[in-house]
Amino acid sequence: MNQRNKPVFAGRIFSVALEDHRLPDGRMATFEMVRHPGGAAALPVLDDGRIILIRQFRPAADGTIWEIPAGRLEAGEDPVDCIRRELQEEIGYRAASIRPLVNMLSAVGFCDERVYLYLATDLTPVPSALEEDEFIHPVVMTLKEALRLLDGGAILDAKTQLALLLAARLF
Amino acid sequence: MNQRNKPVFAGRIFSVALEDHRLPDGRMATFEMVRHPGGAAALPVLDDGRIILIRQFRPAADGTIWEIPAGRLEAGEDPVDCIRRELQEEIGYRAASIRPLVNMLSAVGFCDERVYLYLATDLTPVPSALEEDEFIHPVVMTLKEALRLLDGGAILDAKTQLALLLAARLF
Numbered sequence: 001m002n003q004r005n006k007p008v009f010a011g012r013i014f015s016v017a018l019e020d021h022r023l024p025d026g027r028m029a030t031f032e033m034v035r036h037p038g039g040a041a042a043l044p045v046l047d048d049g050r051i052i053l054i055r056q057f058r059p060a061a062d063g064t065i066w067e068i069p070a071g072r073l074e075a076g077e078d079p080v081d082c083i084r085r086e087l088q089e090e091i092g093y094r095a096a097s098i099r100p101l102v103n104m105l106s107a108v109g110f111c112d113e114r115v116y117l118y119l120a121t122d123l124t125p126v127p128s129a130l131e132e133d134e135f136i137h138p139v140v141m142t143l144k145e146a147l148r149l150l151d152g153g154a155i156l157d158a159k160t161q162l163a164l165l166l167a168a169r170l171f
Numbered sequence: 172m173n174q175r176n177k178p179v180f181a182g183r184i185f186s187v188a189l190e191d192h193r194l195p196d197g198r199m200a201t202f203e204m205v206r207h208p209g210g211a212a213a214l215p216v217l218d219d220g221r222i223i224l225i226r227q228f229r230p231a232a233d234g235t236i237w238e239i240p241a242g243r244l245e246a247g248e249d250p251v252d253c254i255r256r257e258l259q260e261e262i263g264y265r266a267a268s269i270r271p272l273v274n275m276l277s278a279v280g281f282c283d284e285r286v287y288l289y290l291a292t293d294l295t296p297v298p299s300a301l302e303e304d305e306f307i308h309p310v311v312m313t314l315k316e317a318l319r320l321l322d323g324g325a326i327l328d329a330k331t332q333l334a335l336l337l338a339a340r341l342f
Contacts, residue, residue, distance in 0.1 A: 009179045009187050011203040013281050016180050016187055021230040024306055031230050032182040034205055036281070059192040059202050060283040061276055072280070102321065104329040105232055107277040107284055109243070110184050110207070112231040114327075135195055150273065156285075158275040158329045165336035 013072065014111075036113035040079035041070035042098065042120040043163040044091060049171065050140050052091050053160070057135040064135075066155045068163050070115070079116035088126055091138040096122030101166045106158060115159050119167065143167055184243065185282075207284035211250035212241035213269065213291040214334040215262060220342065221311050223262050224331070228306040235306075237326045239334050241286070250287035259297055262309040267293035272337045277329060286330050290338065314338055 009016040014036040020028050044052040057064045071086035073079060080098050087093050101117040146164050149155045155164070180187040185207040191199050215223040228235045242257035244250060251269050258264050272288040317335050320326045326335070 013203045014205070016205075019230065024228050024235070032184045033231060034185070034187075034282070036278075039280075057195050058279050059190065060204060060279045060281065064195070065276075065279065067279075070280075102332060103324065103327055104332055105236075105327045106329050107207075107282060108229050108231045108236065108238075108328050109210075109241075110231065111205070111278065111282070113278055115329075153274065156274055156276045157279050158277050158286075158333065161273060161275060162329065162332055162336070165333070165340075168340075169336075 014113075032110055034107075034111035034113070036072075036111060037075065038073045038079070038114045038116070039070055040073065040083035040086065040116045040118065041068050041159045041163065042083045042087060042095070042118040043068050043101075043167050044087060044093060044095065044120045044123055045143075045167070045171075046123055046140065047121075050142050051146060051167070052093070052138050052140050053146060054090055055137040055139060061156065065157060066149065066160060067157045068160045069120075070159060080118070083116070083118055083120070087120055087123075090136050092125055092127050093120075093123040094126045095120035096124070101163060104159065104162060117159060117163055117166070119163075119170070143171060185284075203281055205278075205282035205284070207243075207282060208246065209244045209250070209283075209285040209287070210241055211244065211254035211257065211287045211289065212239050212330045212334065213254045213258060213266070213289040214239050214272075214338050215258060215264060215266065215291045215294055216314075216338070216342075217294055217311070218292075220313070222314050222317060222335075222338070223264070223309050223311055224317060225261055226308040226310060232327065236328060237320065237331060238328045239331045240291075241330060251289070254287070254289055254291070258291055258294075261307050263296055263298050264291075264294040265297045266291035267295070272334060275330060275333060288330060288334055288337070290334075290341070314342060 006018040069090040177189040240261040
């Protein structure tokens with residue numbers, strides 16, 4: 001249980017605090033903690049079995065990387081509503097079926113972000129919903145091709161790796 | 172490329188800055204960024220095929236969760252040296268073989284942490300190396316049992332989920 005916080009940063013994306021927590025042995029200890037509202041992400045699968053990944057510019061990776069569509073939860077937002085919105089904005093598709101895969105804690109050593117991972121199927125294009133965006137480009141490929149990219153070290157994003165490996169057990 | 176930083180927090184585990192980066196279209200934008208030295212993690216596999224997970228207290232998860240042995244890189248440290256040390260400290264084993272699985276970017280939207288994931292085999296117990304620790308408890312189980320925990324939603328840590336799914340493709 002959190003006993004005392006010393007806030008050190010309050011941003012638009014996350015906040016940081018020095019938090020005192022009681023350890024299992026009863027002692028107190030201070031932890032550096034990133035608090036994040038969490039996110040939702042989905043692997044979109046077309047009716048022909050091919051999947052859609054995106055190429056996205058990420059300063060934290062020093063460039064453009066492979067990811068699945070994803071977004072940050074707004075306050076109180078249902079993760080399913082969040083991923084429906086992101087699928088329309090990032091790849092221009094409406095998903096009739098959103099099935100949960102797993103929840104993941106991204107970096108539990110210092111951050112509470114939880115990502116709700118889904119499989120999105122029964123996709124219908126909604127071209128008008130696709131935002132003008134120079135930084136996100138959807139790419140259609142087979143799951144086998146994506147797994148080859150992963151095995152070759154070209155897919156580094158954790159939620160994307162996880163979604164691909166979970167999908168590989170289903171299909 | 173990073174152009175300008177405004178540091179907002181410098182901790183023992185990570186630092187935080189407001190960073191200006193040039194976008195692919197040439198404009199500049201400011202990003203909230205967690206900078207982390209990175210980590211190493213390994214799935215330990217015993218000669219009989221069983222694996223070792225740990226139960227670890229994590230304030231970010233509000234309790235004790237399932238993980239694989241892992242540690243933060245020291246400055247300039249080889250991830251293989253890091254995970255060798257952590258395997259001795261956290262589960263009391265020396266690994267003669269450390270094979271790379273993948274590298275993962277934990278939370279690339281706002282954090283540069285990269286975790287080097289390995290498979291650790293040819294394990295020899297080194298009981299004297301096991302630190303007195305109230306907060307980390309090793310548990311031996313089959314990979315199948317671990318995958319059942321994952322599928323049931325009981326394993327939430329991303330690096331642990333990833334290592335188990337990668338191992339499931341190898342064994």
